[in-house]
Amino acid sequence: MYPSRHEAFLIGEAMTGGYADGPDILHSCTVAVNSGEIAVIVGPNGAGKSTAMKALFGMLSLREGAVILDGEDISALPPQERVSKGMGFVPQTANIFPSLTVRENLEMGGFSRDDDIHDTMEQVYGLFPVLREKQKQQAGELSGGQRQQVALARAMMTQPKVLLLDEPTAGVSPIVMKEILGRIIEVADTGIPVIIVEQNARQALEIADQGFVLVQGRNEYTGTGKELLTNKDVLQAFLGG
C-alpha cells in the first residue's frame, strides 16, 4: 500500500531529518505522487506536514531517506536546481510579488525559460480566467483567493513537471476554498501531478487520489482519498467523526 519509487513520479522515501542542527522532525516519513494524480498530506498541527513538503523541495537536509523525481535521485540538489529539474513550489505565505502586476508575476514565473512563454501564459489564463481580466493590476491589490490563483499561476509558468502546494486554502472563506480546490483539479487534469499540504483535511481528501496522514513526523495512515475518508480511525481522530 505504500507507494514505491518505481511507480511514483515524485517520492520522498523514508525521510528522516530536521532544520539545521535542530532535532529530527520527520521520522522515516514517506510521501509521494503518481503521474497525473493529486496527493494530499494532512494531519494535526505540528505533525510535520509542511516540513515534509520542504524536505521534498530541499529546504532542509535529510539524514536518511531520499527524494526521487522521475526516477532520478535529487536528494543532494538545492531548491533552485530542483526548480530547474521541474519542481514548482507555492509557499504558504509571501507567494506572490505584490507590487508587480499580475502579468509581471506570471512573467517572473517564466523568468528562467529561454523559449516563448506566451503559449504557457495563454494556457494559464485559460485555467484562471479572472487573472486575464486583472492582468494589469498590482497583485497585492487582489483578494485572498485571487492572490492564491496568482501564486498557482506563477508556479505554472515554470512549466513544472510536478507542483507542490503548501496550504493553498489557508485563511480563505469556504466558498473561495472550494474554488481554489476546483482550480487545482483543473491543473491536475492538464497532466501535472500535484502534492498539497492541507489544513482542511476533509475537503482536501475529497479531491485526493492519494492521501497521507502524518502524526509527529510519521506516516499514520496512507491510502486513497476515499479510503481515508471512510476509515473510522481517521474520521474519529482527524475529521471530527
Add this chain to the structure above:
Amino acid sequence: MIVTTGVIQSWNSALLILNMGLVSAIMSLGLNLQWGLAGLFNVGVMGFVALGGLATVLIAMPATPTAWGAGGARIVIALLFASVVIAAVIGVYKRMPNSTTRFVVMLALLLIGVIIYRAILDPAVATVEAINPALAGYIGGLNLPVLVAWPVGGVLAACAAWLIGKTALGLRSDYLAIGTLGIAEIIIAVLKHEDWLARGVKNVIGIPRPVPYEIDLQQDANFLARATDLGIDPTIASSLFVKLNYAILFAVVLLTLFIMAQLALNSPWGRMMRAIRDNEVTAAAMGKDVTARHLQVFVLGSAICGIAGAMMTTLDGQLTPASYQPLRFTFLVWVMVILGGSGNNLGAVLGGFFIWFFWVQVEPIGLLLIEFATIGLADESWFKQHLLASAAYMRLFTMGLILLLVLRFWPRGLIPGR
C-alpha cells in the same frame, strides 16, 4: 602607546593626546550605552557634544549686562512663546481626530507661530548683537565655575535627546539614525547662526578654566622652584602641569561614569536592556515597555556625550561651532565603539583611546609614508606636492578601512560584549 609618543615626540603632545583620549573615551562610553546595550542607532553624537560645548559658554562666561537689559527679556519671551506654540501644536495633534483639517490647523499654527516668534525675537537679536560686536554681541553666560557646565551640558543634551527620542524611537532603526543625523546638523546650524546665543562663527574664546593658567604658574615662585628642582624649563613645566591637571579631572569623570555604566550593565535594568536588545518582540510580549526603556537609555547616553562635549570645550577654552564636523564627532566615535566591542564598557573606553591615538598619529605617519614613497620624485614635482598636501585626508580613509576591517574580521571588537 601614549608613553611612546611622549618619548618620541614630546610629553606635551602625549598629554594632549591623553586628554582628548579621555574625552573620546567618555563619548564612546555614551554611544556604547545606546548601541551596545540597547541597539539604538545614534548618528547625532556631534549634536550632543556641541550642546555640551554651548553649556560651558552659557554657564562660565561672564554675562553681558547691557545685552540683558537691551533684549534679554524679549528673547526669553520669544523662546517662551515658541514653546507655547509647540505645545499648542502638540495639543492639536493629540486632541483633534486624524484628518486633513487637523493637519491644516497644525500647519497654520506653526506658520503663524513662526511669524510672531520672528517678530518678537528679531529686534531683540539685532540690539543684542549690536553691543560691542567685536568682543561680545551675545547675551553671555552666568559667570559660574566652569565645572558646573559639565553636568549642565549633560542635561542640555539629555533634553535634546528626549525630544528626538520621543518622535523617532519606536519606529524602525534607520529612522532614528536619520533623525539623529538631522538633529545634529540643526544644533550645529543654531550654534553657527544664532550669534546672540554664543557669537556663532565668531567663536567664543577665553572660557574660564577649572585649572590654573600657565602665565600665573610661571610667576609663582613655588612653582618655579619646583620646576628648577626637576630640571624642566618653566614654560614647558607650566604647560605640562596644566595638562596634567586636566588629565586628572577628566580621569575622575571617566572613572565615575565608567563605574556607573558598569553597575548599570550588571544591574537588573541592564539585564532587561540586553534582553530587549536581543529580542524586542519577546520582551514586549513579556510586558516590557520597550520604547520607554529605549528612551531612557537614549537620553542617558546622549547626556554622557553632552558631558564629554562640555569637557572638551573647557579643555579648548573656546567654542568654535565651525569645527564641529560629523565625521570627526559622530562617525569617529562609532569607529571607537565598534573597534572596542559593542556592549562592553571597557572595550568602548579602550576603543576611544586607540582610535583617538590613531586619528592624531595617522597624519604624520601618512606624511612619512608618502615622503618615503615619493622619494624618487623631485621635490617641486606637482604630483608630490599634491600628495603631500593631501596626506591629511589619509586619516579619513584609514578610519574607514579600520571600521571595515574590524567589522569583517573582528566583528566582536577588542573586548567582546555580552
Add this chain to the structure above:
Amino acid sequence: MGEIDIANAFVVLANFVLIPSISYGSQLALGALGITLVYGILRFSNFAHGDTMAFGAMITMLCTWWLQHQGIHLGPLPTALIALPIGIIACVALLLAIDRSVYRFYRTRRAKPVILVIVSMGVMFVMNGLVRFVVGPGDQRFADGERFVISAREFRDLTGLQEGLAFRTSQGITILTAIIVVIALFWFLNKTKTGKSMRAYSDNEDLALLSGINPNRVVTYTWILVAILATVAGALYGLDKSFKPFTYFQLLLPIFAAAVVGGLGNPLGAIAGGYLIAFSEVTITYAWKKVLGYLVPWWEPTGIVQFISTDYKFAISFSILLIALLFRPTGLFRGKAY
C-alpha cells in the same frame, strides 16, 4: 493691482522660487532614487550615497578639466556633458568593486540591515578620504559654456515687464537630464526583463530565487543604476552650484528625507519626495517681500517676509521628515517596511 503686477509677481516667483526648486528638486530626486533603490533591493540605508555622488561628480569634474585643457568644448553647453559618461563608468567600477570586496560578504550571510548601515558608514569614510585626497576639500567650479538660456535683461526686453527672469543653462540641463534619466529608469524597471526581475527581487527575495532570478545579477544591475543616478545627480548639483565634498555629505539629509517622505523603496515616491523637499525648502526660506509688493501693494512689511533664514534649510527637510514619520511612516507612496 493690475494684470502687469500679477505678471511681475509671477515672474519674480518663477525666478526665485519655481525654477530653483524644480532644478534643486530634480537633483534631490535623482539622489533619493539611488537611496531608494539600494534600500529596496539591498535592504539597507546607504550612508555612503552622498559621497558616492561626490565621487562621480569629482571624476566628471576632473575629466571636464582635462577636456577643457585639450581645447575640447561643447559650444553653448557645458563640457561636463561629454565627461559625464566617464564619471559614470568610474563610479560603476568603484561601486561594483566595493560590493564585491565589502557588501557581498554580509549579503551572503544575510547580515542584519543595521550591520550593513554601519558598513556603509565605513565605506562613506573611505570615499570621503578618497575624494578629498584627490581634489581636496575646497570649493571648485567646472561649469562652462553659455551661462544663461535666457538672462534677466533679455527677458525684460522681450516682455517689457519690470521684473526679469533668468534661466540658467545649468538649471535647464538639470531639468532636462533629470527627465531623461527618470524616463529611462522607469522604462528599464517596468519594461525590461532585468528591470522587472529587480522589482520582483525587491518585492519578495525568496520567491524571486524560486523563480530562478539570479541575485548576483540583480545586485550588480542595482549598483550600476545607483552609480548612474548618483553621478548624474552629483555632477548636476556641482554644475548648478559648485563642487565641494562636504556639501555632498550634507545632501544626505534632504535626500534621505525625500526618500522617506516618498516611501522608502518606492521610486515614484523618491521623485515626489525630492520635489516636495526642494519646494518646501525654497519657499520657506524665500524672502517674499518683492512678490507681496506686487500682489498687496498697500501693505508694506517691515522685514523681508521670510519664514526661516536659509541657514536653517536643513531644519526644513528635517521637519518634513519628522512630520512624515509621525503621520505616515510608510511615506506618501507606500514604501516597504522590513
